Amino acid sequence: MADNPETGLGGFSIPDTLPILPLREAILLPFTATPLVVGQPRSVKLVDDVMRGNRLLTLVAQRDPKVESATPEILHRVGTVGVIHQLARAADGTIRMMVQGLERVRIKDWTQTEPYLVARIEQAPDEVLEGTEVEALRQAVVDVFSRLVAVSTDLPDELPMAARNLPDPRHVVYFIASVAPLETSMRQEVLETDPVTAKLRRLLELLQRELAVRELGRKITTETEERLSKKQKDFYLREQLRSIQRELGDEEEGSGEVAELRRQIEEAHLPEEARREAERELSRLVGISPASPEHGMTHTYL
Structure with missing residues (x-):
């Protein structure tokens, strides 16, 4: 069955027309909160006007994040209506705010481009089908996410438990997509994909x-x-052996031949396995007293 469009809207009634705030390197997903910094004059004016009204706006990701002043052509057609919950103004004129995502929407047409973008929108709640398939997929997503958190040092350990406690698959999808290490384009793809399965x-x-x-x-x-x-x-260990040899007075006698053998090994360009074997035998030779019969045998072998 399809979700009720008002589910998760927190009592807000979404109008048919809303200001559009372009996002360059971020995306807002339904049921998630995102901190944003606004600095462009047109965006600052948009936020000022919104705060004098219902605090609602539509946030849409840009197709090309390099463009500073977005036009309708470079914006995705699917975005999220959000409500501004917290706002702070910095001395440099920028605005820092926390925006809560309410619902997925599609842009129908543009009604204004100056001083900022405004568009007519339509709500596009995700279709959720009940059954074993969606529950199995939900569990699989949470399980893989748990493994991802376990091997990552940049993700808090409590995230998997938070995902398991969410009320329905829509919340699970958007929560994990918002906190997992995904690129903005990947999150946009998740936002646009239908149905929830x-x-x-x-x-x-x-x-x-x-x-x-x-x-x-x-x-x-x-x-x-x-x-x-x-x-x-x-x-x-080699340094320890050399120290012992110095104490025994053997180093001076054997150092010359060891250096010569090491040079020959390096210049022979042996295969990796043969080189390791030669170095292993050379290390043994270093630890054997020159007076020992084994010293001569190892030297001959090398």
Whole structure:
């Protein structure tokens, strides 16, 4: 069944015409709150006018974030109606505000471009179908998101529990899409996708891809750290051996031949496995007294 358009609107009645605030590097999703900074004169005037009225505005992401003064042509047609909850003005004239997303809307046509954009809109609540499929998709999304949080140092541990406690699939989709490490274009794609089952599937794909990237990155980091740790350990042991040899008076006698053998190994350009074996035997040679029969055998082997 389709959601009631008023669900989640917090008692606000959304008019047919609203000011449009373009977003360059951000996006507002329904049922989520987003902090925004407004600095352009036309955007500051828009916010000032909105605050004198019902505090409602439509926030729409730009197709090209590099454009500073957005025109209707570079804006997506699907956005979110939001209400300004908190606002603070800085000394430099910029405005910092917290906006709560209410409902997804589509732009029908433009009624004004100056001093800021205004458009006629229509509400576009997501269609939610009840059943085992949507519940299974919801659970899968939360599970993958939980794994993503577990391998990420930049995501709070309490996010998965917050997602599990949300009342319906729409809230789950928009909450996770807003806090997961996704690009703005990906969040816009989630916003535009219909119905909620397709929205859940697309979000699941995006989360799985990000999880795979982070797990691989962590594996590479761990392997690199292990290699460095082994090299540091080997260096420490070699230094200990040299100290012992100095104490025993053997270093001067054997240092020349060891240096020569090491040079020969480096210049031979051996395959990786053969090089590791040669270095291993050379390390053994360093620790063997020149007077020992094993010293001669190892030297001959090298």
